[in-house]
Amino acid sequence: MTKIISIINFKGGVGKTTTTHCIGSGLTLKNKKVLLIDTDPQASLTFTALSETPKLTIKDILVDQKNINDIIIETKNFDIIPSNLILNLAERQLTSKFGTEKLLKKAINKLTKNYDYIIIDCPPSMNLFTVNALYASNHVLIPCETELLALDGLNLLIQTLNGTEEDLDISIKNTLVLPTKLDKRKKVSKEISEHLKENFKTTKTIIRTCSKLNLLGLTKESIYEIDSSSTASEDYKNLVEEIIKWDC
Ligand SMILES: Nc1ncnc2c1ncn2[C@@H]1O[C@H](COP(=O)(O)OP(=O)(O)O)[C@@H](O)[C@H]1O
């Protein structure tokens, strides 16, 4: 069965896109077939992965019902379904129609290529695209910054997921919080990471701050190509091992 993982958090800047990219390229290094889907109109994942602006995007699948197989772009690291700003307008068109929560799930069912992993990078809100991602997924990963302000939003997100559990294929059992941007020099950062471990189901891996991650997108290379000995490469390799073993 394809492991389909939504990367979500209501907050921006917590490492969703970075995590999607680093897990995607990390799984590819492990010889897994990987498809990344960008559902964020900000299209950061698309920018970090592709040098040219794509003609066809996720909008063509969701709004214009184009064949998902025609939208996929292959890169040396993974396959990707890109996004762009026009997706903002698409949301308006879609919310006036019924049954639009499962458009992505239906499209994924029509994929002709067999993927081991599909990773969906979500926008920083519970909008129609996030809901589509959740309906299509069987696993959820929530990157959470190790800073005080992060906790408020996290509680709300977990409550929301709990409330929708009956409708979705995922259960809260398939949901893990990933502590990100740990700065060991800061007391508060360490304390929040401890708090996350004590109060939520978290990954064993904690992603430390690493300035090398800011280079993603510059050369369209993976973090492992940019600097294989960076702390980010080390942390994300550990996370990839966890993801491979993650059953429920
Ligand atoms: N572990 C990290 N250490 C340092 N910078 C990071 C880390 N993770 C992400 N970043 C940086 O933080 C910013 C936001 O990350 P991003 O993955 O785009 O977040 P999101 O998708 O949640 O909005 C980017 O500039 C990214 O390079």
Ligand SMILES: [Mg+2]
């Ligand atoms: Mg993002």
